[in-house]
Amino acid sequence: MKRYSVGSDIPMPTVSRMAAYLGCLASLEQQRVTAVSSRELAQMAGVTPEQVRQDLALFGRFGKRGSGYDVGRLREEVEGIFRVDGKRWVCCMVGAGSLGTALLSSRMNQRWGFRYAAAFDSDAHKIGTRIGHVPVYHINDAKAVIRRERVEIGVIAVPASSAQTVAGLLCDAGVQGIVNFAPVNIKVSQKTPVIPVDISQEFLKLAFCIQRARRREQEERLQIEAASGAD
Amino acid sequence: MKRYSVGSDIPMPTVSRMAAYLGCLASLEQQRVTAVSSRELAQMAGVTPEQVRQDLALFGRFGKRGSGYDVGRLREEVEGIFRVDGKRWVCCMVGAGSLGTALLSSRMNQRWGFRYAAAFDSDAHKIGTRIGHVPVYHINDAKAVIRRERVEIGVIAVPASSAQTVAGLLCDAGVQGIVNFAPVNIKVSQKTPVIPVDISQEFLKLAFCIQRARRREQEERLQIEAASGAD
Numbered sequence: 485m486k487r488y489s490v491g492s493d494i495p496m497p498t499v500s501r502m503a504a505y506l507g508c509l510a511s512l513e514q515q516r517v518t519a520v521s522s523r524e525l526a527q528m529a530g531v532t533p534e535q536v537r538q539d540l541a542l543f544g545r546f547g548k549r550g551s552g553y554d555v556g557r558l559r560e561e562v563e564g565i566f567r568v569d570g571k572r573w574v575c576c577m578v579g580a581g582s583l584g585t586a587l588l589s590s591r592m593n594q595r596w597g598f599r600y601a602a603a604f605d606s607d608a609h610k611i612g613t614r615i616g617h618v619p620v621y622h623i624n625d626a627k628a629v630i631r632r633e634r635v636e637i638g639v640i641a642v643p644a645s646s647a648q649t650v651a652g653l654l655c656d657a658g659v660q661g662i663v664n665f666a667p668v669n670i671k672v673s674q675k676t677p678v679i680p681v682d683i684s685q686e687f688l689k690l691a692f693c694i695q696r697a698r699r700r701e702q703e704e705r706l707q708i709e710a711a712s713g714a715d
Numbered sequence: 716m717k718r719y720s721v722g723s724d725i726p727m728p729t730v731s732r733m734a735a736y737l738g739c740l741a742s743l744e745q746q747r748v749t750a751v752s753s754r755e756l757a758q759m760a761g762v763t764p765e766q767v768r769q770d771l772a773l774f775g776r777f778g779k780r781g782s783g784y785d786v787g788r789l790r791e792e793v794e795g796i797f798r799v800d801g802k803r804w805v806c807c808m809v810g811a812g813s814l815g816t817a818l819l820s821s822r823m824n825q826r827w828g829f830r831y832a833a834a835f836d837s838d839a840h841k842i843g844t845r846i847g848h849v850p851v852y853h854i855n856d857a858k859a860v861i862r863r864e865r866v867e868i869g870v871i872a873v874p875a876s877s878a879q880t881v882a883g884l885l886c887d888a889g890v891q892g893i894v895n896f897a898p899v900n901i902k903v904s905q906k907t908p909v910i911p912v913d914i915s916q917e918f919l920k921l922a923f924c925i926q927r928a929r930r931r932e933q934e935e936r937l938q939i940e941a942a943s944g945a946d
Contacts (some may be wrong), residue, residue: 497728499923503916511875511899528900538721566919566926576866586817592898592915596922637921644742661925663917667823668742669759675932677924679917684823685734686894686912688797690868691827692730692805693908695797701906 494542502541502562504529509559510595521552563596570596576630576638576659578650580620582604584641584664589616601633623653630657637661644668651678732770732792735760740790741826752783765830782922794827805865805892810872811836811851814896818872820847832864854884855941861888868892875899882909 492598505547508528512520522540526533543565567573575593576582580603586601602617605611611622621629629635638654640647640662654662655672662678664670672678739759743751757764774796798804804823808815810836819831830918831849836842841851852860860866869885871878871893878897885893886903893909894902903909 494923494927496920499920500916503919503923504913506919507898507913507916508900530900566922568926569921573918575918582817582820585811587914589813596915596919597907598918598922631918636925637918648769660928661921663921667738669739669761671885675928677921677928679921679924681914681917682735683818683912684827684829685731685738686910687804687806687829687868688734688737688823688827689727689730690831690892690894690908690910691797691802692725692734693910695799696725696865697891697908 498539506562509555512555513559518555518578519552521556535581539699547699567597572599573637575600575639576633576635576637577603579641580610580615585615588618602629626653635659640664642666727772733796737793740786743786744790750783751785751786798828803830804868806831806868806870807861807866809835811841811846815872815944816846819849832866833860857884858888866890871895871897873897
């Protein structure tokens with residue numbers, strides 16, 4: 485049954501949508517919904533039913549068409565794409581400022597098996613404290629702690645000006661992937677995947693969409709006026 | 716010169732890339748770099764030079780090919796796509812928990828003209844306080860405050876279980892767009908754009924990429940072994 489292949493060249497937009505489906509399936513499960521059609525799942529995720537079927541087909545055969553998918557089983561299968569055999573991911577946070585602290589305090593990632601083993605900062609007041617159970621170490625100890633705790637994922641929540649230095653440090657210490665919240669593009673070896681999360685860009689996108697919606701409304705109003713004028 | 720049209724149907728991936736270019740251009744400007752080629756900009760943003768030229772062409776003619784772009788002018792032009800005539804966007808935050816507080820304290824959005832006029836929560840201890848200059852009101856006062864302050868953008872940073880209720884409230888109060896940090900899909904009128912930001916999905920994507928990178932490395936190792944075995 486598990487016919488999906490992590491090695492195959494799945495495009496990132498597909499991977500993003502699979503992550504979105506996983507979120508939808510998990511919330512259906514919480515609501516004790518047991519079956520879902522591709523149409524319902526598509527509506528929840530904001531895509532077309534064809535897109536859902538196409539995406540799932542890329543990873544193998546999930547459930548039956550027509551009778552819908554078994555929510556629990558599909559959630560398990562899709563989750564397996566992201567963490568094979570229920571793998572748990574060990575993370576570290578670099579930067580214990582407001583964003584780093586918020587991410588450390590949030591339990592959102594625990595659901596999918598992400599666990600913070602350490603946080604790093606250079607502020608002497610923070611070293612030795614804990615943020616939501618996670619111990620804060622001095623950034624100079626990062627390499628030793630990352631190796632000792634077998635950290636696989638480094639999360640960067642430092643100002644843009646130090647993000648590249650931190651990225652180099654994380655790679656040297658042996659992390660296998662990076663989530664970068666600093667609003668700057670970082671360069672690392674091609675072998676180390678980096679996921680940039682620039683929150684301000686999401687606000688810019690919204691600004692664009694609002695202006696487009698306003699423009700459309702204006703155009704529609706003009707058309708209606710023109711049409712009534714022609715009567 | 717300003718030939719781009721907000722009303723035209725620009726696909727969201729293009730809009731996302733334009734936001735990324737804007738981030739790159741702003742950091743070049745901070746570094747006092749005055750000219751940039753499409754190749755350099757492409758490298759910074761992690762896309763191909765053809766993609767950069769194609770994207771910019773969609774919005775009009777920016778700078779000259781060959782001699783490169785004037786960084787300051789291109790930044791201004793691209794910024795104009797997102798906030799026409801230097802518009803400032805008035806925002807409100809719903810949910811003054813750790814993520815809401817981190818977003819309110821951060822200055823990242825101020826650069827692009829986003830300003831928080833109010834925050835809302837239901838925790839009596841928080842009402843009447845300020846988070847980084849932004850006053851916290853009771854959620855029951857949201858409608859009145861949003862109208863009074865002419866809030867255009869609502870930011871949702873509440874648990875998934877209350878996100879839909881909050882979205883309804885924001886739309887009723889007249890916000891024109893929503894950035895949703897709650898890990899759940901919210902439904903509002905088609906006229907109101909919603910940008911979902913599910914941070915845990917970014918971690919899932921990274922997990923996928925790490926597993927893919929490991930698989931590839933393994934495959935390469937097997938190929939090398941097979942080749943040396945054939946010698």
